[in-house]
Amino acid sequence: MNHTTHRTRLRVIVFGATGTVGRAALKVIDQSPDLFEVVGLACGRDAHALVALGNAYSNAILVCAADADETPDPTATPARGQTRGEVRRVQRGKASLEALARQQADVVVMAIAGVVALTPTLIALREGRPRVLAMANKEALVVGGEWLRRAAQGQTEIIPVDSEHNALYQILGGTQVDRHHVKRLILTSSGGPFLETPKHLWPTLTPAQACRHPNWNMGRKISVDSATMTNKALEVLEAATLFDMPLDSVEVIIHPEQYVHAMVECHDGNVLAHCAVPDMQVPLAHALHWLHGARPTLERLHVDWRQPMQWRFQPPDRARFPVLDFVRTLKTAFQRVAFNAANEAAVEAFLAERLRFDLIFPLVAATVRAAVAQTTEHEQGAREDVDDGVSSSSSSFDDWQMLDRFYEIDTISRRTFAQKLAAGGKQHLPLNQSDQ
Numbered sequence: 001m002n003h004t005t006h007r008t009r010l011r012v013i014v015f016g017a018t019g020t021v022g023r024a025a026l027k028v029i030d031q032s033p034d035l036f037e038v039v040g041l042a043c044g045r046d047a048h049a050l051v052a053l054g055n056a057y058s059n060a061i062l063v064c065a066a067d068a069d070e071t072p073d074p075t076a077t078p079a080r081g082q083t084r085g086e087v088r089r090v091q092r093g094k095a096s097l098e099a100l101a102r103q104q105a106d107v108v109v110m111a112i113a114g115v116v117a118l119t120p121t122l123i124a125l126r127e128g129r130p131r132v133l134a135m136a137n138k139e140a141l142v143v144g145g146e147w148l149r150r151a152a153q154g155q156t157e158i159i160p161v162d163s164e165h166n167a168l169y170q171i172l173g174g175t176q177v178d179r180h181h182v183k184r185l186i187l188t189s190s191g192g193p194f195l196e197t198p199k200h201l202w203p204t205l206t207p208a209q210a211c212r213h214p215n216w217n218m219g220r221k222i223s224v225d226s227a228t229m230t231n232k233a234l235e236v237l238e239a240a241t242l243f244d245m246p247l248d249s250v251e252v253i254i255h256p257e258q259y260v261h262a263m264v265e266c267h268d269g270n271v272l273a274h275c276a277v278p279d280m281q282v283p284l285a286h287a288l289h290w291l292h293g294a295r296p297t298l299e300r301l302h303v304d305w306r307q308p309m310q311w312r313f314q315p316p317d318r319a320r321f322p323v324l325d326f327v328r329t330l331k332t333a334f335q336r337v338a339f340n341a342a343n344e345a346a347v348e349a350f351l352a353e354r355l356r357f358d359l360i361f362p363l364v365a366a367t368v369r370a371a372v373a374q375t376t377e378h379e380q381g382a383r384e385d386v387d388d389g390v391s392s393s394s395s396s397f398d399d400w401q402m403l404d405r406f407y408e409i410d411t412i413s414r415r416t417f418a419q420k421l422a423a424g425g426k427q428h429l430p431l432n433q434s435d436q
């Protein structure tokens, strides 16, 4: 794909604009107003926050995925000093979100949290056809990455902005290392907030503690995933899919400082590392400016080499975090969809204080095993279609039928999880509640 040689204003749509990554993307864009024009901003539920953001981008279509009867509409309750007529109109509902994905843009930033990003991402690739998809969302890549790559082929460059994967993209692209020379892809992990927390304390850990990440300011779902190390487990699947590498050649190393984001180890012993300050603006700037073929100046985001530093590396404790091995057993698309859905449901239950921290992984693993074993004959059909459709280049299903199949499996897994959670009764509750 050719870079843009002369500088033109790139039209950008940001999905998940009100989230941590979405806001970081807008910060990068705001530093180069002559290079970007924001033509669309979307959120999930918080239409008020979207309107507040939208004021700075007068040409942007504003879309909130929740219908107007689900969450308050800003026109009904304008901010202080504004009349109803002055409030920017927000288009509401899933259909509006999908219509935004069909809009033409040069760059789409996909920063919606969760597997719900799969549909707008696929629509953007199939119909909006941006030149770059700056992909922050990992859940959609984990369940349908090969499929999304096929949809992008020849028209859209998928640039991961998950910092580890962006690092690998830069190393592999920048050095043009031949894949046959790559022995391992190494993803670093801070270890999350509970790296050193004794295991006997895990039953008492709260959502507030889990969301206090040592290095990153992130949304609640990814914060809990980082605390259980499921985030890193998802990233192993994400890396294998994005870079077309076998799962067992993707390694995880604990690096609490998180300056080194990823490494590529070659068969000849060379290890190529990428480092940068842990701030999402760095990978986002790389992806957003990619079409300009230039790197922007990000003044405050530099490693301070004048300070003495210690960068530690250690292997993860796989017994404490068995999810790292568990994901390597997920061989089929069906299993990955079931795993992701069970995990999303478990994180939701933990955040709502309906599930103990230490029971997240055991319940997710049990759900995946049960969902795989208990599928009905009808559901078996969905399972085989999804496996065939994702792994082969020709599916008898079109994309939209495949999406229905994906969500069918997702529903089976969430239903199985809910049954298991209910069957556990008080045993699954946080300790302070189960005592009552």
Ligand SMILES: NC(=O)c1ccc[n+]([C@@H]2O[C@H](COP(=O)([O-])OP(=O)(O)OC[C@H]3O[C@@H](n4cnc5c(N)ncnc54)[C@H](OP(=O)(O)O)[C@@H]3O)[C@@H](O)[C@H]2O)c1
Residues within 6 Å of the ligand: 015, 016, 017, 018, 019, 020, 021, 022, 042, 043, 044, 045, 046, 047, 065, 097, 111, 112, 113, 114, 116, 136, 137, 138, 139, 161, 162, 163, 216, 217, 218, 219, 220, 221, 222, 280
């Ligand atoms: N945060 C990080 O440092 C980081 C790093 C690497 C990768 N990622 C990945 O990037 C994605 C976003 O993470 P985040 O930390 O930015 O999450 P976040 O702060 O929770 O933001 C999530 C965004 O998604 C929107 N959203 C939620 N449900 C939606 C729906 N059904 N339809 C449309 N929009 C919806 C939210 O809108 P409302 O505000 O209206 O709810 C919000 O704008 C995740 O997949 C995460 O794994 C994040």
